[in-house]
Amino acid sequence: MSAGPYMVESWEAGQSITYVANPMWWGTPPASDTVVTRFIGQDAQAQALQNGEIQAMDPQPSPDLLAQLEAIGDSISFEPQDQFTYEHWDFNFDGPFADPALREAFALCIPRQQMIDSLIAPLNPEAEVLNARFVFPFEPQYQEVVEASYADQSEQDIEAAAAILAENGAEGTELRLGHNANPRRAQEAALIVEACGPNGAGFDVQDIGNEDFFEAEGELATGAFDVAQFAWAGSALKSGSSSTFQTDGGNNNGNYSNPEVDELIAQLNAETDTDAQTQLVIDIETILWEDLATIPGFAFPGVVATAADAQGVEYNPSQAGLTWNANEWVRTAQ
Incomplete structure (x- = not known):
């Protein structure tokens, strides 16, 4: 069950959680029917973003991570913030x-x-x-x-x-x-x-x-x-x-x-x-x-990195974190 725009469809322990649009949600329907949260070690997240395995990430920043993101180039966007x-x-x-x-x-x-x-x-x-x-x-x-x-x-x-x-x-x-x-x-x-x-x-x-x-x-x-x-x-x-x-x-x-x-x-x-x-x-x-x-x-310092085809992902400095507006996320055709 869920009181929000999404509900859990499936869970693979240590791998991922799949959310789907909640048919009982009374508000504006979410922009995407499905959102998947993947559990990936911090040292592998930048590579996963580059490979298209994920479209957004908000790990704990480090100089090494920043260097990895910079090396990916224009196919992603990111900016450290407070x-x-x-x-x-x-x-x-x-x-x-x-x-x-x-x-x-x-x-x-x-x-x-x-x-x-x-x-x-x-x-x-x-x-x-x-x-x-x-x-x-x-x-x-x-x-x-x-x-x-x-x-x-x-x-x-x-x-x-x-x-x-x-x-x-x-x-x-x-x-x-x-x-x-x-x-x-x-x-x-x-x-x-x-x-x-x-x-x-x-x-x-x-x-x-x-x-x-x-x-x-x-x-x-x-x-x-x-x-x-x-x-x-x-x-x-x-x-x-x-x-x-x-x-x-x-x-x-x-x-x-x-x-x-x-x-x-x-x-x-x-x-x-x-x-x-x-x-x-x-x-x-x-x-x-x-x-x-x-x-x-x-x-x-916080950082949200997104792929070029991820729209609607907005940084939030509070503990609400990356998924605070997941109902507005959408992937665009490239």
Whole structure:
């Protein structure tokens, strides 16, 4: 069954889902009778687009992917753009990183700027380190929020991080760095191992990235991590981040808890005045930085690439993603 313009016709596990027009849909009929979603590894998507196996894609961009798309030429179109998604590192508050000293040491060794320079700037030359969680650099209130809430808590200083570990007798503390194993996150993890590991700050960094990290029995859900490296996809609605930082929130994988943050988020969720929202975001961000609840990294550059015969595919910077207007997609004769 379906409440939208399409309904599922068939599903091949790990391969594809086929949607067909819903005969009970009361609105405007979709432009195409059938839409197929294919599951293809990120490293093979550009080739699939070039070969005509797919007509649209929105993978996580990387310099390698951008080079692949550029090499295809005029038979496709694409353009990197901003989106409401950001990379971050969440601590597990039920393990060693309940100790604020260890969180501070990690915040000081993580090479956020290096990640921007090597992995993000080739896609977005104006990219900058993200110093907030509820607002993005392309939003007008971003500078106001950061200037009022951020106090250089995670500017990289490997020597200071090493000193904190030494002062607390914590050299060699195991740090299980969890992530899903896509190419860019593997590169991020390698940079963290170099900066925060034995030859850097002094953690024993274990890269436990794997394809099952997000699964029901994976490390994120079971708490078998010390720092989780992944991204949140959202929108301009500030209430969308609530459950990430509220006590027992559905997205609060690290079990962070602060009653003052809970109260401020409850106020934010009920506030409709944008100026009042900004002040509440400042108050929340200030505490999140004081607690080092999570470390934001960078806003994702987004990219939608389409074949020449794909019409109606439009970029959406929110978590609605590529298929938000799939009912308007159509293939034209070439």
